[in-house]
Amino acid sequence: MDATTLFSIGELSRRTGLPVRTIRFYSDAGVVAPTTRTPAGYRLYDLDALLRLELLRTLRELDVDLATIRRVLDRELSVADVAAVHADAMDARIRVLQLRRSVLRAVAAGGAGPEEITLMHRLTQLSGEERRRLTDDFIEGTFGTRGTLGDLGDLGTSGAADADPAAAAMVRAALPDLCDDPSREQVAAWVELAELVGDEDFRARMRRTAGRQAAGRPLDIESAAGDELMEFTRQKVTEERESGTDPRSERGAAVIDDLVHRFAEVFARTPDREFREWMARQFEEAHDPLVDRYWRLVWIVNGWQVVPDLIPVYPWLIRALRT
Incomplete structure (x- = not known):
């Protein structure tokens, strides 16, 4: 074969694997024009046309559009430039497909309803x-300043708040970042998290709790109870948590009854149900269950190891006080 060799459209089809009608379409579009025609009017193509067709077929299999292929064949674009652009596009497409797969797995595992499926798909997209x-x-x-959720406005609206740089910095340092190929647990956590951060009540609770955590201020009940009682309380509850004691169990009830009597003595109060509820509210200022849920969701979305509660003593203590 040399540069003067001419091929019929059937021969081009056999050599490139493209159907005759496809070659004829490209020929009529001027992408691969015939070199000449036979006296009977049949198209003939040279070696350059064969090479152009083979490159065209390869690029089409890579989903490169015809307009871009024409620019490559006319040497307006290099193959390297086109490959780089389409590799990036393929990466984006793969990420979308991975997210869709994760959504489907989450739906299959959780038995989500139509509304939840729609929201899940929308947020992961x-x-x-x-x-x-x-x-x-x-x-x-x-x-900080008032913001909006833009296209996601129906998920909730945010409210204005006085800036708290330390608290904002603490929360910003551990923001959720959904990976390209999340597990179904990460997808479910991201959906729950996206709804949670748009809720005004939650924002107020985060503002209060994070501000105290960032400042490291002790609770009023901690200051009033004194270091000795607080150290005893932390030690006692930690022992029960590590041993797996349920705060609602008989053992848990005995432990909390002893602690309530100790606190009642310090505060000169009656160790009754009202006092127990007061204690629970006091300790909740440093441990809001909804804020704790936020941090757990962040850990799951980011693929971090889910660690114990931010303040390990208080969740157990609060549950026991309210049993």
């Missing part, structure tokens, strides 16, 4: 930039 905008709005709406 957000780009990385849109997800960051969602969390940025949460920070601004909770600790």
Whole structure:
């Protein structure tokens, strides 16, 4: 074969694997024009046309559009440039497919209803930039200026708040970041988290709790009870938690009864149900169950190891006080 060799359209079809009608379409579109024609009017193509067709077929199999292929064949674009652009596009497409797969797995495992499926799909389809905008709005709406959720406005609106730089910095340092190929647990956690950060009540609770945590201020009940009683309480509850004692069990009831009597003596109060509820509210200022849930969801979304409660003593103590 040399540069003067001419091929019929049937021969081109056999050599490239493209159907005759496809070659004829490309020929009529001017992408691969015939070199000449036979006296009977049949198209003939040279070696350059064969090479162009083979490159065209390869690029089409890689989902490169015909307009871009024409520019490559006309040497307006290099194959390397096109490959780089389409590799990036393919990466984005793979990420979308991975998210869709994760949504389907979460739906299959959790038996979600139609509304939950729609919300789940909608939230996971957000780009990385849109997800960051969602969390940025949460920070601004909770600790700074008023923000909105833009296209996700129906998920909730944020409210104005006095800036608390330390608390905002603490929360911003551990924002949720959904990976490209999340597990079904991460998808479910992300959906729950996205709904949670748009809730005004939650933002107020986060503002209060994070502000205290960032400042490291002791609770009023801690200061009034004194270091000795608080150290005894932490030690006692830690022992029960580590031994697996249920705060609602008989053993848990005995432990909390002893602690309630000790606190009642210090505060000169009657160790009754009202006093127990007062204690529970006091300790809740440092441990809000909904805020704790937020942190657990962040750990799950980010793929971090889920660690014990931020303040290990108080969740057990509060549950026991209210049993």
